[in-house]
Amino acid sequence: MRRRRPAWRRLCHVWWHVSALLLAVPAAAQEVAAPAPGSVADLPGWAEEDAAAALAPFLGTCRALAARDPAAPLGGAGTLAGRAGRAADWALTCAEAAALPPGAERAFLERRFAPVPLGTGLLTGYYEPVLSGRLAPDAAHPVPLRGSPPPPPEGARLPDRAAIEAGALDGLAPTLAYVDPVEAFFLQIQGSGRVVLPDGGLLRLLYAGKNGHPYRAIGRVLIERGEIPREAMSMQAIRAWLAAAPPDRAAALLRENPSYVFFRRDEALRPDEGPPGTLGVPLAPGRSLAVDPAQVPLGAPVWIVTRDPLDGRPIRQLVHAQDTGGAIRGPARGDLFWGWGEAAAERAGPMREPVEMTVLLPLPAP
Template sequence: MAGPAWAAGCRRLLLSALLLGGAAGLAWAAPPGLDSLPGWAEEDAAAALVPFRATCRELARRDPEAPLGGQPLLAARAGRPAAWALLCAEALALPAGAERAFLERRLEPVPVGTGLLTGYYEPELSGRLTPDAAHPTPLHGLPPAAAEGGLLPDRAAIEAGALDGIAPILVHVDPVEGFFLQIQGSGRVTLPEGGLLRLRYAGKNGHPYRAIGRLLIERGAIAREAISMQAIRAWLAAAPPPAAAALLRENPSYVFFRRDEALRPDEGPPGTLGVPLTPGRSLAVDPAFIPLGAPVWIVTQDPLDGRPIRRLVQAQDTGGAIRGAARGDLFFGWGEEAAARAGLMQAPVTMMVLVPREGAAP
């Protein structure tokens, strides 16, 4: 639970927001320090600094005045690489053991509010360079027509062979696994020879995305309160193969991939910021409200065991469904456990964006 000092600080900030016209006019009003954040005493500050430093290295390559997003107060305080330059320089040179004191001295929280946190992950699936009975579905690279702005076929037409000989085939996979790989946008495909193929998003066919979970709810196949990635997978596994294939094809959107040879096996896929995502520490946000690159304190609970999650994460990614001030999508990593948590994650979350503290000495 939040401490009284933290709650009082939030009330002061929110009162200022109401007096000055809501979140867009949020005014600074002596916020509490990081030590008042719920769960801060248990935070692993050294682990939190790993993705923070990765963000710093990326921001150092950018135009100092390039906009990173954020609602007006956050944009003014944390919405440009220049706002982070001095703090990042100190973070990159920081000796081991000094992480907590550094964060407490150099950052202060701005409450964003309470919203919804979901989860995502990097799928890990088996594949074959030539198709077999268990891996019949090709995953395509981007066809030349996409670069030229040409009209591309929908999913059903592509699966029927409309792009054969036009779009390169990267690998063959199970049809359901391939479908969920397209939803996530990147993934790891293990080959029988022991190789690992890292696939990243390359583009789309331009057709609108239609959620098959919503279709199953509308048809009474899954109750609305029971919908999850696991529930959808269970329905697809139990359905006759023609019915499962027909449902997948009702989503006309199709994602193309490209190989990424540069990523290490211990790295996640790069997010919108261009930084490899860190399991449990990278967050997709709406940059209209939260600047990319900003540290964010989240308070929520684990979807499997209900334990509290109170942790410093980095706004390093965005997503088409991530819209709103306190709307986030937490990256859980790769493998079965990450998939289980991401598929069930749908919980209230309280968010605080941490910004450089004004007037603090380096």
């Protein structure tokens, strides 16, 4: 499914995305290039883009920005920060977008935005898991998903994963549901998920905090031990290893990561909405992107040129910087939200594709 870092509290929200599960991708901060000649209409593949579908998530961005202080910083570096780094920088463009008649989306995007290339980088993927769960434990669902415990005394920190799994927070951290142990671990990596109950009920769980211990990628552990070759590493490879390993070895591997994530329930999200990202907007499958906010302003549209991780087909489409992630560092580094469930997991898991990224900046009103 970040997979992306402290909390869903909007101050410094960050997911743990799939890329954090595998290997961190270091990238130094850089100055973003100035706008290149050309226009949105010149972007590779632009003529085939569904402009109405591409613009729809931007309207959600605009609603989130309208609720912020106009001077509130959105991030970005260099030119991007100067022209799109505050909520106020988007006000006129958002007002025009909200008033567009049907069929005017393509002309609007071509007229009101200028492309700023970020260069070639890396695109990974994340998703929202869908889990089978119970409100009471059984043989197939023995592991609790926990809400936040009381804060520890000053100068102390909460127990690590092994201690929590041994019961260190029993009676302190509320239990929200019971699930399979491997599914619980991957849910913590993704940061949010859907738990389906036997009666058809659905629990939407969002990130609420973590225990303060450092994150250790179990994918890296398996590579270091020679269990999985580096070139074959993926979320699916890790799942296959865990399924084949004796239960005690599988549990021991999960405990190699001392970090532990707590959740909270959200009653307001519709089933057709993704979880909210850093910007506070429900994430849209294939259209929401996690970025490094030190480089790319939250809310900015981003044109990506990459390929599908399963069939290699070209992907050239407009996405929106609506989230952040712990392993997402650098100007041309992104994490694409694929949606929820197995189909999304199949693409998010192996995705480590080269990508050309171009930010679209709002032009001054004519």
